[in-house]
Amino acid sequence: MRAVTGLFAKLQYLVSLRNQDGAYSHWGLERIHGEGATQNALKDAHRGVVSSILRTQLRNLFNDLQETSGSEKEAADLLDQLQASPQIIPPKPAAGTERHLNSVLHALARLVKNQR
Secondary structure, eight states: OTTSOSHHHHHHHHHHTBOTTSOBOOHHHHHHHOHHHHHHHHHHHHHHHHHHHHHSOHHHHHHHHHHHHSSHHHHHHHHHHHHHOTTSSOSSOOTTHHHHHHHHHHHHHHHHHHHO
């Protein structure tokens, strides 16, 4: 995860590693550490990234989003993609996580839209 910079890039990456059934799939990690350890590590990383997003000020998230995307259109597309993904919420989230994350993504989408 250190190679991926930015909270939204990390979240996008982790979401991309999930199958439709919610399991994570990373052949390299599975080959080295086994399926169970890989699932646990990626689940913990996913929870950590979501938790970091929820603890970060909206201004800083907006800056992170701009740095991750490069353009307003790419930022809007990334937010649309994340909001549409059923895999955005990590397994067994804390109470209120989904609602809180959705409200943060919605607020960011409005900010991006108002930048245009």
